[in-house]
Amino acid sequence: MAEQIEVRIITPARVVYSRPVDCISLPGTNGMMEILPGHVALFSTIMPGELTVTRNGKKEVFACADGIVEVSNDVVTLLVDSARGNMEIDPVAEKALIDEAEDKLKNLSNEDVEQRFAFESQLAAAKARIEVYERTAGEHEATHGFSTVAAPVVEKVGDPNKSDKSDKSASADNPS
Secondary structure: OOOOEEEEEEOOOEEEEEEEEOEEEEEEOOEEEEEOOOOOOEEEEEOOEEEEEEEOOEEEEEEEOOEEEEEEOOEEEEEEOOEEEHHHOOHHHHHHHHHHHHHHHHOOOOOOHHHHHHHHHHHHHHHHHHHHHHHHOOOOOEEOOEEHHHOOOOEEOOOOOOOOOOOOHHHHOOOO
8 A cells, every 4th residue: 555645636727736645634525534545436526625635744734615536546636616725815805705705695596596606606615715714824934925834836727828927826716
């Protein structure tokens, strides 16, 4: 059995994290899941919440949005709408997103299921980011805009013909 598992956290905008780790704890639809080396193959959905990676005894914490996880042959791949480390979270902007989503949800008709789902997802993800920020604020020193425990691998995913290096990938996974 392998001593570590490879974890890849991928958003539509970038590869947030790609490293071997000891274990990962993530918010599954039916509760928290912990994935260790040798875990049985799995495909499941992920709810917005705190995602914790343990690597060489040190924890790395991210706030993630809705998504899916696949576990196969000691490789854990998470495809999520967004994932951010502590230093990437702007609590003022997140609170504004929460207020906006709550206001829009109040004014939606019950027939507009797709819009309701979109705003509920936005609301849950923003609340998860606030919770992670408040719980981990001040725990870690900043390094290039990311916390030292959640210093993601930043790779842009997109049009290979574009070479706009001025785009900030830290905010690229938030479509609003």
